[in-house]
Amino acid sequence: MEPVQYQSVEKMPATIHNVAQTAGVGVGTVSRVINNRPGVKQATREKVLAAIQQLHYRPDPIARSMISKRTNSLGIIVPFFTRPFFMEVLRGVEAVSAQLGHELVLYNVETHAQRDRYFSGLPIHRKVDGLLIVSLPPDDSISRRFSDSGMPIVLVDAYSPLITSLVVNNVEGAYKAVRCLIGYGHRRIGFINGEIEGNFRFNQANDRLIGLHRALGEAGLLFEPELVCISEWNRNGGKLAALHLLSQPNRPTAIFAASDMQAVGVLEAAKELGISVPEHLSVIGFDGIEVSELLELSTVQQPMREMGEVAATKLVELIENYPQAPELIRFDTQLVERHTTGPIAVTL
Amino acid sequence: MEPVQYQSVEKMPATIHNVAQTAGVGVGTVSRVINNRPGVKQATREKVLAAIQQLHYRPDPIARSMISKRTNSLGIIVPFFTRPFFMEVLRGVEAVSAQLGHELVLYNVETHAQRDRYFSGLPIHRKVDGLLIVSLPPDDSISRRFSDSGMPIVLVDAYSPLITSLVVNNVEGAYKAVRCLIGYGHRRIGFINGEIEGNFRFNQANDRLIGLHRALGEAGLLFEPELVCISEWNRNGGKLAALHLLSQPNRPTAIFAASDMQAVGVLEAAKELGISVPEHLSVIGFDGIEVSELLELSTVQQPMREMGEVAATKLVELIENYPQAPELIRFDTQLVERHTTGPIAVTL
DNA sequence: TTGTACGCGTTATCAA
DNA sequence: TTGATAACGCGTACAA
Numbered sequence: 001m002e003p004v005q006y007q008s009v010e011k012m013p014a015t016i017h018n019v020a021q022t023a024g025v026g027v028g029t030v031s032r033v034i035n036n037r038p039g040v041k042q043a044t045r046e047k048v049l050a051a052i053q054q055l056h057y058r059p060d061p062i063a064r065s066m067i068s069k070r071t072n073s074l075g076i077i078v079p080f081f082t083r084p085f086f087m088e089v090l091r092g093v094e095a096v097s098a099q100l101g102h103e104l105v106l107y108n109v110e111t112h113a114q115r116d117r118y119f120s121g122l123p124i125h126r127k128v129d130g131l132l133i134v135s136l137p138p139d140d141s142i143s144r145r146f147s148d149s150g151m152p153i154v155l156v157d158a159y160s161p162l163i164t165s166l167v168v169n170n171v172e173g174a175y176k177a178v179r180c181l182i183g184y185g186h187r188r189i190g191f192i193n194g195e196i197e198g199n200f201r202f203n204q205a206n207d208r209l210i211g212l213h214r215a216l217g218e219a220g221l222l223f224e225p226e227l228v229c230i231s232e233w234n235r236n237g238g239k240l241a242a243l244h245l246l247s248q249p250n251r252p253t254a255i256f257a258a259s260d261m262q263a264v265g266v267l268e269a270a271k272e273l274g275i276s277v278p279e280h281l282s283v284i285g286f287d288g289i290e291v292s293e294l295l296e297l298s299t300v301q302q303p304m305r306e307m308g309e310v311a312a313t314k315l316v317e318l319i320e321n322y323p324q325a326p327e328l329i330r331f332d333t334q335l336v337e338r339h340t341t342g343p344i345a346v347t348l
Numbered sequence: 349m350e351p352v353q354y355q356s357v358e359k360m361p362a363t364i365h366n367v368a369q370t371a372g373v374g375v376g377t378v379s380r381v382i383n384n385r386p387g388v389k390q391a392t393r394e395k396v397l398a399a400i401q402q403l404h405y406r407p408d409p410i411a412r413s414m415i416s417k418r419t420n421s422l423g424i425i426v427p428f429f430t431r432p433f434f435m436e437v438l439r440g441v442e443a444v445s446a447q448l449g450h451e452l453v454l455y456n457v458e459t460h461a462q463r464d465r466y467f468s469g470l471p472i473h474r475k476v477d478g479l480l481i482v483s484l485p486p487d488d489s490i491s492r493r494f495s496d497s498g499m500p501i502v503l504v505d506a507y508s509p510l511i512t513s514l515v516v517n518n519v520e521g522a523y524k525a526v527r528c529l530i531g532y533g534h535r536r537i538g539f540i541n542g543e544i545e546g547n548f549r550f551n552q553a554n555d556r557l558i559g560l561h562r563a564l565g566e567a568g569l570l571f572e573p574e575l576v577c578i579s580e581w582n583r584n585g586g587k588l589a590a591l592h593l594l595s596q597p598n599r600p601t602a603i604f605a606a607s608d609m610q611a612v613g614v615l616e617a618a619k620e621l622g623i624s625v626p627e628h629l630s631v632i633g634f635d636g637i638e639v640s641e642l643l644e645l646s647t648v649q650q651p652m653r654e655m656g657e658v659a660a661t662k663l664v665e666l667i668e669n670y671p672q673a674p675e676l677i678r679f680d681t682q683l684v685e686r687h688t689t690g691p692i693a694v695t696l
Numbered sequence: 697t698t699g700t701a702c703g704c705g706t707t708a709t710c711a712a
Numbered sequence: 713t714t715g716a717t718a719a720c721g722c723g724t725a726c727a728a
Contacts, residue, residue: 063721411705
């Protein structure tokens with residue numbers, strides 16, 4: 001014996017039909033009122049409005065999307081929790097998307113597999129009006145598929161010639177960092193790079209390596225491969241790499257890390273090894289996240305939040321007016337010296 | 349003269365009808381195949397699958413939602429970027445929601461006005477299947493509206509008797525912190541609380557105040573109102589409050605802050621004032637975010653990520669089986685002593 | 697100025 | 713095992 005289900009007095013949410021009925025008009029009129037379009041007599045409009053109030057009617061966004069082909073929401077694919085960097089750009093994105101009346105759907109990718117699933121399946125199909133992809137450089141074939149997909153896409157901190165891209169001047173940023181170090185008299189400079197993802201030709205990590213080369217070359221210094229490591233983009237990665245670098249016989253007197261979190265790891269390694277910073281080791285990071293400030297870490301500051309804002313703005317622009325020629329937007333970095341960089345205390 | 353629009357060979361995405369047609373079957377059959385339901389002859393199934401491949405058909409989630417009344421996504425309302433705490437719970441939420449195949453829609457509230465807009469309008473109507481609300485205690489009337497709204501809701505770090513709520517044991521956490529301080533011999537203990545939002549009777553900030561009282565009372569210490577401040581839940585708030593506390597004539601020898609970020613502000617204030625920690629001032633925070641580790645800050649650790657995971661799990665459970673009696677889930681905190689707490693160096 | 701009827705892409709029902 | 717058809721709730725021609 002099933003328990004009887006009391007369907008309490010039709011608790012289904014009101015539809016446009018109900019409104020039309022109680023207002024004594026046709027659905028078309030109600031629709032016109034909702035989207036306040038002209039061509040409705042004031043008296044009728046008020047009748048309808050009253051009915052809406054009375055029934056607590058709210059138009060169903062799903063049904064609306066069905067017609068308009070718009071979901072009014074933006075998707076953002078982020079290797080989310082791997083770097084605080086992303087949180088900062090997310091801030092900017094959120095601010096703008098909220099202001100522009102769009103919802104924000106989060107897609108996290110932690111693994112390569114996840115990333116490929118998003119990239120190849122484009123499972124977001126129809127769920128969002130446009131897509132922001134952060135720090136995940138698509139390779140050429142993926143890029144082409146993206147630009148053919150009909151989905152407005154903006155790349156942040158990644159570049160593809162086929163897609164509107166926002167990038168920081170990574171080579172210049174790295175150059176600044178290394179030149180700062182050289183300026184203090186450092187000659188053996190370690191470089192802890194992040195893992196390289198996707199397209200090697202246009203890549204944050206690769207660009208920073210180029211910046212290193214340039215600064216080194218300009219100063220007449222030799223590039224020494226044993227002084228560069230690749231590590232995960234996080235604290236532990238940085239620490240491990242630094243431990244390696246700093247236990248070499250002729251250890252570097254300065255380390256440039258490709259992200260602040262890696263630099264924090266370097267600091268930890270130095271502490272563990274009893275190497276004092278900046279007296280015996282200079283450290284400089286990249287990003288300019290809040291912890292760099294708290295730890296007095298010198299760093300190359302990226303305009304993270306601004307990038308997020310511009311990205312969101314560009315994306316809705318692109319949605320409103322699709323397609324458009326891809327655009328490349330560059331941002332500059334700023335060297336922020338704090339207390340982890342300085343001259344070498346002990347020379348010969 | 350408008351430029352001619354070349355509508356390249358019907359680029360509209362394929363529908364279920366197209367698939368049915370090219371497979372030479374009816375739409376019903378295609379639907380059965382898509383949702384791989386039984387009752388389809390293997391041969392037919394393969395024909396359909398082939399047509400799907402050929403046309404690159406992907407079912408439209410919007411149209412699906414139209415019928416199923418499900419969007420397959422969870423909403424999360426967060427006073428977002430004001431505290432790293434939220435990032436941590438977000439991590440947990442994201443992990444579970446992704447695993448369970450739900451999308452995550454972010455609603456940020458920075459201002460009271462925004463919060464009220466979400467709370468009263470419930471603008472999320474039909475856009476998400478359920479709602480996670482973090483650290484925003486709804487008052488009684490709002491709670492009632494929520495529980496009447498038919499929207500599955502889970503409160504995180506907030507409590508309402510009408511809604512499933514996840515809370516940490518704030519009074520016990522605060523008690524532990526203060527007792528630790530007392531154990532070191534501190535007698536004048538400053539307390540920097542966070543701003544109180546919403547319902548005063550069930551409130552994180554208020555609970556922490558109660559914990560303070562209890563520890564004080566137990567040790568036979570007097571509660572001194574001039575030793576408690578309220579500040580914003582961030583670094584600057586903490587700093588300002590600490591500056592105030594520490595410039596009193598008979599300044600506290602220890603400060604308990606209601607969040608780690610506020611505690612970081614206290615550290616900054618102490619540094620600025622030339623007060624060394626922990627020799628002349630003990631500091632303890634609340635949360636256990638990553639910076640507390642980096643800064644060696646003693647703190648009361650909350651299981652943030654776990655809370656996020658449980659919250660998401662509970663929410664989809666609630667969605668699958670609605671309605672259910674509200675549940676109260678409690679989490680315990682853990683005192684983590686690092687290097688900002690210790691005995692008073694100078695007594696009389 | 698207003699009402700009617702159709703279509704959006706899918707699932708569900710029911711008859712074949 | 714299958715195919716036709718009615719919903720779902722809304723916008724929008726088009727007719728009145």
